[in-house]
Amino acid sequence: xxxxxxxxxxxxxxxxxxxxxxxxxxxxxxxxxxxxxxxxxxxxxxxxxxxxxxxxxxxxxxxxxxxxxxxxxxxxxxxxxxxxxxxxxxxxxxxxxxxxxxxxxxxxxxxxxxxxxxxxxxxxxxxxxxxxxxxxxxxxxxxxxxxxxxxxxxxxxxxxxxxxxxxxxxxxxxxxxxxxxxxxxxxxxxxxxxxxxxxxxxxxxxxxxxxxxxxxxxxxxxxxxxxxxxxxxxxxxxxxxxxxxxxxxxxxxxxxxxxxxxxxxxxxxxxxxxxxxxxxxxxxxxxxxxxxxxxxxxxxxxxxxxxxxxxxxxxxxxxxxxxxxxxxxxxxxxxxxxxxxxxxxxxxxxxxxxxxxxxxxxxxxxxxxxxxxxxxxxxxxxxxxxxxxxxxxxxxxxxxxxxxxxx
Numbered sequence: 001x002x003x004x005x006x007x008x009x010x011x012x013x014x015x016x017x018x019x020x021x022x023x024x025x026x027x028x029x030x031x032x033x034x035x036x037x038x039x040x041x042x043x044x045x046x047x048x049x050x051x052x053x054x055x056x057x058x059x060x061x062x063x064x065x066x067x068x069x070x071x072x073x074x075x076x077x078x079x080x081x082x083x084x085x086x087x088x089x090x091x092x093x094x095x096x097x098x099x100x101x102x103x104x105x106x107x108x109x110x111x112x113x114x115x116x117x118x119x120x121x122x123x124x125x126x127x128x129x130x131x132x133x134x135x136x137x138x139x140x141x142x143x144x145x146x147x148x149x150x151x152x153x154x155x156x157x158x159x160x161x162x163x164x165x166x167x168x169x170x171x172x173x174x175x176x177x178x179x180x181x182x183x184x185x186x187x188x189x190x191x192x193x194x195x196x197x198x199x200x201x202x203x204x205x206x207x208x209x210x211x212x213x214x215x216x217x218x219x220x221x222x223x224x225x226x227x228x229x230x231x232x233x234x235x236x237x238x239x240x241x242x243x244x245x246x247x248x249x250x251x252x253x254x255x256x257x258x259x260x261x262x263x264x265x266x267x268x269x270x271x272x273x274x275x276x277x278x279x280x281x282x283x284x285x286x287x288x289x290x291x292x293x294x295x296x297x298x299x300x301x302x303x304x305x306x307x308x309x310x311x312x313x314x315x316x317x318x319x320x321x322x323x324x325x326x327x328x329x330x331x332x333x334x335x336x337x338x339x340x341x342x343x344x345x346x347x348x349x350x351x352x353x354x355x356x357x358x359x360x361x362x363x364x365x366x367x368x369x370x371x372x373x374x375x376x377x378x379x380x381x382x383x384x385x386x387x388x389x390x391x392x393x394x395x396x397x398x399x400x401x402x403x404x405x406x407x
Contacts, residue, residue, distance in 0.1 A: 003034070003035060003036065003037045004035065004036045004104050004105075004380065004383045004384060004387055005037050005039070005101060005102065005103045005105075005383070006028070006038050006039070006103060006105045006106075006107060006379070006380075006383050007041065007097065007098075007101055007103035007105070007106050007107070008021045008024060008025065008038060008039065008041065008107045008109060009041055009106065009107070009108045009109070009110060010041070010042060010043070010108075010109050010110050011042055011043060011044040011045060011051075011055055011110045011112065011113065012042060012045065012055060013044075013055055013058045013110070015221050015296065016137055016295050016297075017109050017137075018040075018042075019186075019296045020109045020135060020137060020296070021040045021109050023184050023185055023187075024038065024109070024135075025038040026187055027186075027187055027372065027373070027376045028376060028380065030187045031373060031380075036380060036383070039097075039101055039103070041097060043090065043093075043094065043110075043113050043117075044090070044110070044112060046090075046093060047090025047091075047094055048089040048090035048093070050089055051089050051112075077146060077148070085116060086116045086119055086120050086123075087116040087117055087120050088116070091120075094117065094120065095124065098120070098121055098124045099124060102125060102129075103121070103125075103383075104130060104131065104383040104384070104386040105130065105131045105133065105379065105383035105386060106118060106121045106130060106132050106133075107132075107133050107134075107379060108132075108133070108134045108135070109134075109135050109137070109184075111136070111146040111148040111149045112146075112148050114134050114148060114149060114150070114154065115148055115150075117132075118151055118154055119153065126390075128386065128389040128390070129386055129389065130386050131155045131156075131383060131385055131386045132151075132153070132154045132155050132156075133154060133155055133157070133158065133382055134149065134151065134154050134156070134157050135158045135181075135184060135375075136149050136158065136159050136160065136168065137160055137184070137295040137296070137299075138159075138160065138164045138295065138319065138322050138323075139160060139161055139163070139164060139298070139322055139323045139325075139326035139327075140161065140163045140164055140167070140323075140325050140326040140329075141166070141167020141168070141170070141171075142167070142321075142322065142325065143318055143321065144317075144320070144322045145164070145167055145171075145322055149168065150168060152172050152173060152174060154173075154177065155177065155382055156177055156179060156378065156379070156382060157173045157177055157178045157179070158179050158180075158181045158375060159179070159180050159181070160180070160181075160182060160183070160295070160299070161180065161326065162180050163326065165178050179378065181370065181374065181375040181378075182368070182372075182375075183303060183372060184375060185280075185299070185303070185372065187372075188280075189280040189303075190372055192280060192281065193284070193304075194281065194285075199284055202281060202284075202285055203215070203285040207245065207271040208271060209243050209245075209269050209271055209285075210269060213242060213243045213269065214238075214241055214242045214243070214287050214350070215242075215243050215244070215285060215287050216235055216242060216243075216244045216245070216286065216287065216288055216289075216290065216346075217244075217245045217283065217286035217288065217289040217290065217306065218231060218244060218245065218246045218247070218290050219279075219289050219290060219291040220247055220249045220251070220291075221292065221294055221297070225249075225251075226248065226249075226251065226254055227311060227313045228248075228254065228258060229261070230313070230339045230342075231290060231339065231342055232244070232261065232265075232268075233339070233343070234339065234343035234347075235268060235346065236268050238346060238347075239267040239268040239269075241350055242346070242350070243268070243269035243270070243271075244269070244270050244271075245273075245282055245285075245286060246258055246270060246271070246272045246273070247272075247274070247276050247279075247282070248272070248274050248275075249274070250274070250275050251274075252274070255272065255274045258270075258272050259272060279300060280300055280304060283300060283304040283306040284304050284306070286306050287306075287307070287356070287360075288309055289301050289306050289307070289308055289309070290311050291309075291311055292310070292311045292312075292317075293310055293316065293317070293319070293320030293321070293322075293324045294323070295323055298323050298327065302363070302366060302367050303367065305364050305367065307331075307333065307360050308363070309334050309335075309342070309345065310323075310327070310334065310335040311336060312336060312337045313336070313337060313338075327366070330366045331359075331362040331363045331366045332359070332362055333359070333362075333363060334359065
């Protein structure tokens, strides 16, 4: 049987888009093995030096001056005019990918890779030979929800929440083509859910921390932007009650400096990592996580019941504002903009654990379960529709579990 071919368009503006692209590819292999071929393209970076420069500038702003992103965001919104009907920047590279790979489905997980990209795919491959879909990871709507997400001609539009879905419809997506499908996380993150004894063992044996202490997780994105040194003094003064997990992303300088700091402050128990592949495990042994409003990290924190303290040092980027708004309105999650605010919050929680418990209960109430395979199956079915229309696949789809295993 011919393989279904799915092209995933992403870009490394932050880590969330790539994480969702990789999660989709892993789920396809988990469910369909070699019968579905997924090709992930860093389309902005690889197709145009102008777009590549924009990606680099975005990541620099996120790391150094988040407040500047309000101006950057307004400029990027202009792409809605530039790519209203076809691809302008990076057109040649995208055309080469389409003609060589000939996907049955083009799936975009990035706001700047919808408008124009879907129209050009149909023009090159044929109206019936390809389907198009968007997975938008935003939590809510408003300022920060890019108009570039909305391409009304898409065959499917998947939103993370009902709130975000309603906003997409308001901005022009036909409601009958929209779906709410929650998380898009890697299979291992759904499978590696620790029980109480496992959490204790991971905390003590793997991380070298103590069971029973209040565990604060200071997180960062893949590029390593962090405020760890500003936050540590507030935790240090509660060293008899608190311990801390710190990750540094790909920021080697921060990692080295933290190792030195830990050596000089033995009274505070610390576990330090650089870039980590076990965020989902670290969250499960933490009582709270301090993080910016990245959608992937916040979705993981909600799934693993780890209350969020939103890091707003240096301002809040427009996309982060959408995440913060969702958790503020749904769970009254705290936000910190200064070291004094963080210190006051930790002081309150340590003096009155009931105040922390109230935050945790509101946060847990916002959580809901969904089946991650439903989204994957729906996208694969879309690809199969295109394949059938060109008579590339005549067999019934999806295959039986037995035949998938044989592949």
